Amino acid sequence: MTQEILKSLKAAIWFMFLTFPIMVIKVNTVYKTIEWRWMNMVFIGVGIFVGSFVWRWLLNRKDNPTVKKDHVPVSTRIQSYLAENPMAKRALQGVLLAALLCFPIFMNAYQINIFTVALMYIILGLGLNIVVGLAGLLDLGYVAFYAVGAYTYALLNTNFGMSFWVVLPIGGALAAIFGILLGFPVLRLRGDYLAIVTLGFGEIIRLVLENWNDFSHGPSGIAGIDKPDFFGLELSLNQMTDAIYYMMVAFTIITIFFVGRLQNSRIGRAWLALREDEIACQAMGIGRTRTKLMAFALGATWAGLMGVVFAAKTSFINPASFTFLESAIILSIVVLGGMGSIPGVILGALIMILLPEYMRSFSEYRMIIFGGAMVLMMVFRPQGLVSNFRRKYSFHGVDERLGG
Amino acid sequence: MDYFLELFLGGLTRGSIYALIALGYTMVYGIVQLINFAHGEIYMIGAFTALIVASVLTILGLNSVAILVIATAAAIVYSSAYGYTVEKIAYKPLRNAPRLSPLISAIGMSIFLQNYVLLAQTSDFLPFPRLIPEFAFMEPVSHIFSSAELVIVATTMIVMVLLTLFIKFTNIGKAMRATAQDKTMALLIGIDVDRVISVTFIIGSSLAALGGVLIANHIGQINFYIGFIAGIKAFTAAVLGGIGSIPGAVLGALILGWTESFATGYVSSDYEDVFAFALLVLILIFRPAGLLGKAETKKV
Incomplete structure (x- = not known):
């Protein structure tokens, strides 16, 4: 002692x-x-x-773990219970959905706005999760794709008056193309080189936006971007906040569904395999380039879509919104929540975005806490808050069911 | 011709600073295969320590040479102490973890240290006192090559020579090379690998601190964010030369310095950082092992 x-x-x-x-x-x-x-x-x-x-x-x-070998952590136990009891899962989903839909009725515009931002970060986190969590490619320039989406909408809208719903797919597609453009040359690189190149790429995009005045209006940014239009309805400011909130709820549900399906699809399994062992994976006949590019492109698509939403929501953007810090925040959402785990990323985004919002007096310590948490998380709990759960299919023998 | 020479010497100065920082990256990478993302922050802390110590001593009224020596010494001591501590906290517990974990931990450390300085000191740019005196013999050429630049280039050259001798001939230098080649084998023949790693971090950090003091003195102002860009560029230099190779880091740093200097001089100064990043991307595409690095083939 x-x-x-x-x-x-x-x-x-x-x-x-x-x-x-x-x-x-x-x-x-x-x-x-x-x-x-x-x-x-x-x-x-x-x-x-x-x-x-x-x-x-x-x-x-x-x-020296004192817990027994067969001890199952709480988060895994909940997840496996839900996987085995579809009824309970449906009930939980129903309750959550109802809570999300009723939220604006009880809350003021400020709260709804914060929640909309949290939902955006959930989607960004899920998008980055495809690249980092599933495919194991550390992308430090994710915010570049977010910027691509945002500037696509801002420029197309202010110059050509194109509407939100038209630009949304264009923004996503453009971000995907940028993802492939970046992905193509760097895929031969090992993990840590890849991280630095993506970081460099993110900075290049930001610096170009900052300096190319004729194209992007430089550091002063683009103002007066149209809000999304909903079936041509005339909406007051509060109604618009509500509408964007509901739109984000819908987006989030679609994303969760899509990413969940993706995870268990052929390409999802290929990503996991590639993450675990590249050489064994290629020996099994999985095309490395194609699989990695898919991860980059799909991850970037979500960032692009959210970029369009971001530009439409704030109606003003400038390069200062797309710094490395933003990439770091999204990355820490994924790391904190648990790489590869959808509920983990959702929890991570809620913690990272809502906690600082509700602890205003604490907000200057936000980044230092993020940084410290990333280190502590890696040292003590590398799997994140919610460890990645994959459903196990086990064979219990023939006689168990058929009675021999 | 004068303009060309000015750019050439400016590039040389820049390259020397990058080299001092890049050595830390390359040595650490050579031994633990980790991109020490927090290295740029160590350099920034070195510059800040020097600034604080120099300001205190200026107020106390010491003469400038004494201030320069004490401030530089303080920067080196503190940067090494930070480098050592960062390794013990953020990297040592992760020695056997998957490769992504220490990298994320390093990014976390970098964000932590930046904000630590931001909160404890300030987010504004602080003026850095000019500590290096103007030499009389440099008078005729001072319009293209200042005394401060001469000191930077000369210091870097001396440090390079000392470092090379250190790694070639001392026992700990030999242990470092052995650890870089094969960590397990080094352990087997009785090398204290933990100690070697600590020493590597300490040397890398002191070089970064030296670079921090010199550049802060040259540019004349610092803030908490200088480590980020400098770190990335020094890393670019290390990769350019072939990470893990010490002469490679110096060569890479000089090439990067000249590229930036000539590109900003002849093309456009708005895109200074873009040139550096573009160079990094190009090198990694066409020669991922770097100029002097050995291509690594993975055996199954």
């Missing part, structure tokens, strides 16, 4: 040293004054002292 305390004490002193210049000293170079914030050092010391106990305890627990 004394040894443990000593270890924590050492860690606390180390971190107090480490954070000293940045956390304690603050120099105002204009007025030539130094502010010494010794309280921060005390916080760090106490925080690290306590935290290092937790850290070691968690590491220890991870290395």
Whole structure:
């Protein structure tokens, strides 16, 4: 025990040293004054002292699991129960759907807006999940496709007056084409190179949008984009908020359905196989290029669609909405929720978007918490909050059913 | 001709800075096969530490050479300490995890460190004091090549030579090369691999800190975000030269520096970063192993 305390004490002193210049000293170079914030050092010391106990305890627990081998985590148990009882699954889906549909009746426009954004991120997360979670290709430039969709609608609408519903498929298709364009040259690369190239690609798109004034109006962005039109109805601002919300609910359901089906389809299995072992996969006759391109294209399509929705919803866009940070947020939704798991991604998006919204006073700490959570998640729970569940088909022998 | 020479020397200066940062990437990658995404942030923390220490000392009224030495030393000490700690927290527990996990952890660390500096200090650009004095003998050429640039290029060259000697001839250098070749075998012959990895991170981080101080001094302002772009570019340089190869990193950094310098000088300065990224994409398409790297064939 004394040894443990000593270890924590050492860690606390180390971190107090480490954070000293940045956390304690603050120099105002204009007025030539130094502010010494010794309280921060005390916080760090106490925080690290306590935290290092937790850290070691968690590491220890991870290395020597005390739980039994056949212990099934709660999330998996719920999922397998639902998979085996379609009635319960239908009932749960019904309740959730009813709650989603009734939501605008009880809530004000502000809340509905936040929820609409959360739904958008669910779809973005599910789209990225195809690329990262299923196919195992780390894409750090996902926001580029989002930007492609948004600018497609913004430009086509402001220049040619094309309507939302016409541009929606165009935006998706264009994003898919960009996905293939990016995917084609980089597919030969190993995982970590791929990550950097996609990151570079995302930055190129943003920089081009920022600098090509004649095309994209540069950093000042494009304003006055039309809201989506719903059967030519004249809608007030509040009704429009509701309408977009319902549209997003519909989109979300379609996406969940589509991605769920995709996961268990031939191509979905090919992605999983490719993620696990590329060489074995090719030996089995799965075309690597084709399969990976499909993942890129399909993932990008969703980003493109959401880009169109985003442009229509905010009616103003500029390159500042499409920074690497946005890619990082979507990626952390996927990682936090659980790569490859649809309920995981939904939960991840709700946590990442709703939590900061409802903790306004906390919002400046949002990114630092995201970053920290990504590290902690990888160290202690790499499978995410909801571990990916695949339905198991098992053969129980002939006599069990037929009675021998 | 003067313009050409100016661009050439500007590119050389840029390339030298990229080389200092790229070495950290390439050494770490050579040993643990990890893109240390937080490396750019280590460089940024080095620059910030130097700025803070230099500002405090300026207010206390020291002379500029003493400030330069102390601030640089502080930056190197702190950056190494951060590099060491980041490795222990974010990478060491993941040593046997799938490849994607440490990479995501590294991205998380990078976001964390950026926002840590943002919250603890400021999001504004801070002016960085000019610490490197103007040398009298540089007077005739100072319009194309400043003293600060000379210091950058010279420092980089000296550091490269020292690093090469260190890796070639010291025991820990030999252990590093052995670990890079085969980690399991290195363990078997009694090399403390954990220690080698720590030393690699410390060396890489100190080089990044040196680069941070030099560039901040040259450009004259820093903020919490400088590590991101610099990190990406240095990584590009490392990949260009062939990641894992030390001379490759230097070569790649110089080529990148010149590309940017000439492209902004003769084509357009708006797309400075685009050129770097485009170069990265092109290299990876046509020569994924880099200029001096060895193509890796996976055996089944």
